[in-house]
Amino acid sequence: MHNAKEILRAALMLTLICAVVVAALAGVNALTKDVIADAEAAAVRENCENVLPAAKEAGATFEENMLDDSGKAVSYYEATANGDTVGYVFLATVTGKSSGLKIMTGVDATGAVTGVKIVDNSETAGYPAKVEKGGLFERLLGVTADHVDGVDAVSQATKTSNGIKAGVKEALRYFEEVTQNG
Amino acid sequence: MGKYSAAFTKGILKENPTLRLILGTCPTLAVTTAVISGFGMGLAATFVLVCSNIVISLLRKIIPDKVRLxxxxxxxxxxxxxxxxxxxxxxxxxxxxxxxxxxxxxxxCIILGRAEAFASKNSVGLAALDGLGMGVGFTAALTLMGAIRELLGNGTLCGWPENGLMPAITVFALPAGGFFVFGILIWLTNKLSTRLDKGFKPKQTIGCESCPNAATCGKGSEGGEQHGA
Structure with a gap:
């Protein structure tokens, strides 16, 4: 019986400690929940405005929509100002040197690229910086679907460059999908 | 007061968690590619270390031994x-x-290690100082490693200047460079620590006696038997 009492005491103490910790976490969560949601929304907006500068000038609002890519649901952002579409922002996950290269592409209403940004990557350290210094993002500005292949990659970071170009191509394909169906 | 200052200072060099006890190696190697991330990681871990040490020290008499971990x-x-x-x-x-x-x-393991080896056996004040000292040691080690790896691996310090102070040697930003810098820093800390502590003679054999944790572990006096040899 002595043993049972000891086990019960240990279990009760552990339960009590867990309960107190859970209560503390619930408190912190309640305090930070709104701030985190605001910060995330602001980060999305800032990223979108970076790749679609016209949206910022026009004071456009971004609305998240879904498109159907041969059965796969893909989310994208549509920027509208005074009822007119300013442009779209698409996200595409492709493979550069490593998988998981997430590219954000801004496309204006005519289907030309307005900005490209790496959102997330697992590339070998140094390659994304090389691509940026090599001016690939500037070369992609204004490019339309048929001309992405002709853009020069950055030497010494060819695979990362090609991954980014594949991401942009994907975005322009999504653009076709959206504008044809909408 | 001696034991209070000792509780704080030992974590900075003599029992530096990263460079002397070789604990917390995973974040040490992973986040030290830049000064800011190393420093931020150090601060976050210090906060957790101090708070958990205080709470565990407060609860040390009511937590049943069997469920302490x-x-x-x-x-x-x-x-x-x-x-x-x-x-x-x-x-x-x-x-x-x-x-x-x-x-x-x-x-x-630094945090669980301090909880088990120190906070669960000492008063709140000592446990808080121990956590703070260990945290400062951890932060200093991570910031130093971040500075070396960012300078050599990326040519910058805290992201400055834009074009780099020197050409980047990319390998230092990669895991291999992390191990290299880590090894050199361990060697330097051991050298420095031995020089500052004249009476300390490192044992050549592997055993509890020569372990930097011997004082808190309580098994140090049991001698230089090689475990698992």
Whole structure:
């Protein structure tokens, strides 16, 4: 019986400690929940405005929509100002040197690229910086679907460059999908 | 007062958690590619370390011995989640830099190690100072490593200047360079620590006696038997 009492005491103490910790976490969560949601929304907006500068000038609002890519649901952002579409922002996950290269592409209403940004990557350290210094993002500005292949990659970071170009191509394909169906 | 200052200072050099006890190696190698991320990781871990040491020291008499490890882990996980939520809310960019290594503070062996070896046996004041000292040592080691690796691997310091002070030697930003810098720093700290502590003669054989943790572990006097040899 002595043993049972000891086990019960240990279990009760552990339960009590867990309960107190859970209560503390619930408190912190309640305090930070709104701030985190605001910060995330602001980060999305800032990223979108970076790749679609016209949206910022026009004071456009971004609305998240879904498109159907041969059965796969893909989310994208549509920027509208005074009822007119300013442009779209698409996200595409492709493979550069490593998988998981997430590219954000801004496309204006005519289907030309307005900005490209790496959102997330697992590339070998140094390659994304090389691509940026090599001016690939500037070369992609204004490019339309048929001309992405002709853009020069950055030497010494060819695979990362090609991954980014594949991401942009994907975005322009999504653009076709959206504008044809909408 | 001697034991209070000792509780604080030992973590900085003599028992530096990263460079002398070789604990918390995973975040040390993973996040030290830049000064800011190393420093941020150090601060986050210090916060968790001090808070969990205080709470565990307060509870040391009521936590039943049999469930002490799960109890410690629950407390540590609670504080880690608090840090993560606060960082997400107020320092989202640092949160992004640290990524998965921030929640992994839960399993950082420095924190559980101090809870088990020190906080569960000492008063609140001593435990808080021990946590602070260990945290400062951890932060200093990570910041130093981050500075070396960012300068050599990326040519910058805290992201300055834009074009780099020197050509980047990319290998230092990669895991291999991390191990290299880590090894050199361990060697230097051992050298420095031996020089400052004249009476300390490192044993050539591997055993409890020569372990930097011998004083707190309580098994140091049991001699230089080689474990698992």
């Amino acid at each position: 799960p109890a410690f882990i629950v407390v540590i996980a609670g504080f880690t989640t608090i840090v993560q939520l606060l960082m997400k809310a107020y320092l989202p960019s640092l949160n992004e830099l640290l990524g998965i290594y921030l929640p992994l503070i839960v399993v950082n």
